[in-house]
Each structure stands twice: as C-alpha cells, then as structure tokens.
Amino acid sequence: MRIFITGERGQLGRALRDVLTAQGHVLSGCDLPELDITDRMAIVTAIRNFAPEVVIHAAAWTDVDGCARDPERAYQVNAVGTQNVALACAICDAVLLYVSTNEVFDGTATEPYHEWDHPRPINPYARSKAAGEWFVSHLLTRFYIARTAWLYAPGGRNFSNPRRIIELADERGELAVVSDEVGNPTYALDLAQAVARLIHTGAYGIYHLVNDGYCSRYEYVCRVLQLAGRGHIPVRPIALADFRRASTPPRFAPLANTAAAALGITLRPWQEAVEEFLASTENSPVRGQA
Numbered sequence: 127m128r129i130f131i132t133g134e135r136g137q138l139g140r141a142l143r144d145v146l147t148a149q150g151h152v153l154s155g156c157d158l159p160e161l162d163i164t165d166r167m168a169i170v171t172a173i174r175n176f177a178p179e180v181v182i183h184a185a186a187w188t189d190v191d192g193c194a195r196d197p198e199r200a201y202q203v204n205a206v207g208t209q210n211v212a213l214a215c216a217i218c219d220a221v222l223l224y225v226s227t228n229e230v231f232d233g234t235a236t237e238p239y240h241e242w243d244h245p246r247p248i249n250p251y252a253r254s255k256a257a258g259e260w261f262v263s264h265l266l267t268r269f270y271i272a273r274t275a276w277l278y279a280p281g282g283r284n285f286s287n288p289r290r291i292i293e294l295a296d297e298r299g300e301l302a303v304v305s306d307e308v309g310n311p312t313y314a315l316d317l318a319q320a321v322a323r324l325i326h327t328g329a330y331g332i333y334h335l336v337n338d339g340y341c342s343r344y345e346y347v348c349r350v351l352q353l354a355g356r357g358h359i360p361v362r363p364i365a366l367a368d369f370r371r372a373s374t375p376p377r378f379a380p381l382a383n384t385a386a387a388a389l390g391i392t393l394r395p396w397q398e399a400v401e402e403f404l405a406s407t408e409n410s411p412v413r414g415q416a
Contacts, residue, residue: 129325130178130220131155132163132211133185137279138225141318142182149322154178157185163207173214180221180325183211186258188284190229190251194372197250201257208258212265221268223325228275228309228336230256233376238340241273241332241385249373270324271332272317275381276346279314280407285343286311288350288404295351295359305344305363308378310336313399323391333386337396340380349397353404 129146133139134155146153154176156169163169163185173181186204187193193200208224215222229252230245247253262269278287285291295301312335320335341349344363351359366377383392393399 128152128178130176130181132183137282137314138184141314145318145322164202166210169210170214178220181215182223184225191372193251200250200254204254205257209261212262223270224262226273227255228379228381231379233379238380238382240382272335274312275310275336277312291350292354300360302362302364303344303347304366304369305342306366307343310340310380311396312336316393320391334381334383336381337393337399339395
C-alpha cells in the first residue's frame with residue numbers, strides 16, 4: 127500500500143514509519159520546515175505527486191499552552207491545515223486517517239467517552255482539533271478519525287513521556303503533579319500498530335485508540351517513578367486550579383475504545399506499555415519534541 131504521512135518526524139510519525147516500513151508499505155511524507163500543511167498548494171502537490179492510497183495526517187500543533195496564547199495560529203495549523211490535507215485526499219481519491227485528541231471533550235463526564243459522544247472542546251487547542259474533525263467528516267466520505275490521549279514516544283519532551291518525568295524528578299528532587307486531570311497514557315508504538323491495522327479494515331468512522339485503562343496525572347507519575355526505581359522521590363498531589371498555565375485541559379477525559387475493539391483492535395494496558403517503554407529506552411536521552 128502507498129501511504130503518505132504528514133508530521134513524519136513527530137512522535138507518532140516516527141513510530142508509524144517504523145511499523146509500516148516493517149510491513150512492506152511504500153511510504154512518503156512531509157514535515158516542517160520543508161513543507162507546511164497550511165500551504166494548500168504545497169501539500170496538495172506533494173500528496174498528488176505521490177498518489178497515495180492512504181494519507182495518515184499526524185501533523186499538528188500540539189503545544190496546548192502555545193495554542194491558548196495564539197489561537198489563530200492553532201486554527202490555521204490544526205483546522206485549515208487539516209482542511210488542506212482533506213482536499214488533497216479528495217483530489218487524489220485517497221483515504222484519510224486524521225489523528226485527533228481526547229481534548230475535544232469537556233471533561234465533565236463520569237465515565238470514559240465513547241466514539242459517539244458529542245465533542246465539546248473547552249480550550250483553543252481542542253477547538254482547533256475539533257474543527258479539523260469537522261473538515262474531514264464534511265469533505266470526505268472515506269475517512270478514519272482516530273482520537274488518542276497523552277501520547278509519548280522515545281525522545282519526546284512532553285510531560286507524558288516517562289523519560290521526561292524521570293529527568294525532571296532527578297533534577298528537582300521532588301515533583302508537584304495534578305491529581306484531578308484523568309486520561310489514558312498512550313505509547314506511540316502501540317498507537318501506530320493499531321493505526322496500521324485500522325487502515326486495512328475499510329470500516330470508516332471515528333475511533334478511540336488509547337492504551338487500555340486510565341489514571342490521573344499524579345497516579346501516572348507515581349507509577350513511572352516506581353518502575354524507574356525512584357519511588358523514594360516525593361510526588362505532591364495538587365489541583366488543576368493550583369497549577370497555573372495558559373490552557374485549561376478537560377478534567378476527566380479518558381477515552382473508551384469501543385468501535386475499534388469491535389473490529390478486534392485493542393491496545394494493551396497502559397501499565398504494561400510504560401514498563402516496556404522504560405525497558406526499551408533505558409539509555410535514551412530526551413530531546414526536543416517534534
């Protein structure tokens with residue numbers, strides 16, 4: 127299969143390349159600075175010239191606090207950029223898989239969100255990603271929307287990355303972590319493997335692809351430090367209201383994998399994924415996140 131990946135050097139993009147190359151697919155892709163998805167002509171030309179059967183749109187501006195400070199740029203990248211990719215797919219008659227986020231929900235639920243629950247984004251990043259979902263679903267008939275959460279991969283510097291958590295704990299000697307934000311920590315390798323299976327199904331629609339189970343940020347950090355032999359480092363639980371930041375994340379926004387599970391596509395428990403990640407990246411440094 128011919129597959130084009132946007133954001134090919136990002137956390138998920140790298141994992142997708144590894145998984146799909148191993149499966150024998152023919153790949154191409156793009157990323158900054160060579161190609162900007164907000165440049166409609168450039169992205170349409172790049173995709174049309176490759177003539178893919180499937181486009182996996184993983185490129186996004188995922189700095190949620192940056193999006194809160196510059197919502198116009200967030201919309202340009204995550205919404206208009208997605209519109210451009212969707213238009214390219216329409217021109218090339220390619221299937222699109224759009225990677226979205228749990229943050230499209232408002233976090234007021236008392237149980238994990240299902241694929242059919244109505245999005246209610248509460249911050250600029252979430253609104254821009256929800257707008258991307260709208261463009262995909264209104265411009266195309268053959269598409270997958272794959273929502274995920276708290277993604278981490280080797281080298282990433284986001285706070286979902288266990289290696290980044292360990293690095294900060296070692297530097298500071300203690301951590302203060304919010305205890306009332308709940309989601310699904312998701313290993314990019316597991317997500318990439320699930321995506322690779324999903325694009326072969328032809329069962330178009332919305333999917334929630336996350337590692338099984340959910341936890342608070344505080345519980346997640348405690349588990350990571352215990353697995354890393356740093357259970358002695360103090361972790362102080364704090365409330366979201368006490369953690370000053372530009373963006374307001376949804377408090378309770380874990381995703382339930384219902385639709386993909388019905389196709390036999392599931393991801394292992396988040397605890398197992400974190401343990402394997404730590405074992406496989408023992409000597410890996412963190413670096414700037416793409």
